[in-house]
Amino acid sequence: xxxxxxxxxxxxxxxxxxxxxxxxxxxxxxxxxxxxxxxxxxxxxxxxxxxxxxxxxxxxxxxxxxxxxxxxxxxxxxxxxxxxxxxxxxxxxxxxxxxxxxxxxxxxxxxxxxxxxxxxxxxxxxxxxxxxxxxxxxxxxxxxxxxxxxxxxxxxxxxxxxxxxxxxxxxxxxxxxxxxxxxxxxxxxxxxxxxxxx
Numbered sequence: 001x002x003x004x005x006x007x008x009x010x011x012x013x014x015x016x017x018x019x020x021x022x023x024x025x026x027x028x029x030x031x032x033x034x035x036x037x038x039x040x041x042x043x044x045x046x047x048x049x050x051x052x053x054x055x056x057x058x059x060x061x062x063x064x065x066x067x068x069x070x071x072x073x074x075x076x077x078x079x080x081x082x083x084x085x086x087x088x089x090x091x092x093x094x095x096x097x098x099x100x101x102x103x104x105x106x107x108x109x110x111x112x113x114x115x116x117x118x119x120x121x122x123x124x125x126x127x128x129x130x131x132x133x134x135x136x137x138x139x140x141x142x143x144x145x146x147x148x149x150x151x152x153x154x155x156x157x158x159x160x161x162x163x164x165x166x167x168x169x170x171x172x173x174x175x176x177x178x179x180x181x182x183x184x185x186x187x188x189x190x191x192x193x194x195x196x197x198x
Contacts, residue, residue, distance in 0.1 A: 003031055004046065010063040028060070029078060032085035036092030044095050050086035051101060053079060080129050084136025091144045094152060099144060103192060106137045106175065110187040113177065114197040123182060131185065142171035 007028050032050055035043045049055030056079045057064070064075045087105070090098030109130070112118050121127065146167055147155045158164035177187030188197045 003034060004059075007031055007059060008062055025078065029081035029085050032059070032082050033088040033092060035086075036089035039093075044090075044093055044098060047086045047089045047093065047098060048101065050082055051090060051105070053083065056080075056082040056086065076125075076129055077132065080132045080136070083133055084140075087137050087140040088143060091140045091147065092152075094147075102137060102140050102144070106134075106141055107190060107192045109134050109137070110177070110190045110192070111195055113184070113186040114188070114190075114195065119180070119184065119186075123184065127184075134185070138172055138175045139168070141175050142168045145171040 011024060032047070035047050046059070050059050060078065060082055064078050087102045090102050093099075143155070155164070158167065174191045175187075177185050179185055186197070189195070
């Protein structure tokens with residue numbers, strides 16, 4: 001529970017410098033992924049919950065809405081960051097149900113981008129936050145592909161290095177799709193099921 005206690009601890013960082021406070025916030029979200037290394041059902045359940053918006057909100061509810069003295073701090077983006085790191089944690093856990101959740105969430109978004117309704121919808125704040133989460137999920141999908149190819153231990157040996165970043169990036173292209181002129185992303189053919197644009 002040490003990691004969870006730290007993630008949930010309601011620090012305000014009012015006496016910290018802004019760089020230190022920003023780093024603390026960054027690590028609180030990033031450490032959610034590390035729960036994937038704990039081979040317990042409790043850790044897996046925390047990750048599954050944190051991958052949802054309500055679950056991510058509950059995990060950091062004790063501090064996310066504090067008036068942090070950090071320029072550009074945005075609570076909703078912090079929730080998305082926790083969800084995104086939970087996706088990576090589910091991949092690292094190698095729990096088949098958790099990996100399936102990430103894959104299903106990616107697939108659902110891809111299918112949404114293939115509809116006319118998606119192209120006609122106003123590009124508002126909620127859509128932009130969805131893009132942020134989708135970006136995390138794409139990274140998680142690339143991680144999963146690389147782990148399946150070379151194994152978890154070899155992946156961990158290069159994770160976070162320049163070599164590891166290159167290897168993961170090479171796996172991302174099929175998941176990213178293409179950008180439309182207004183900033184939207186569309187995937188014409190789903191790499192999971194082959195579903196094509198309507």
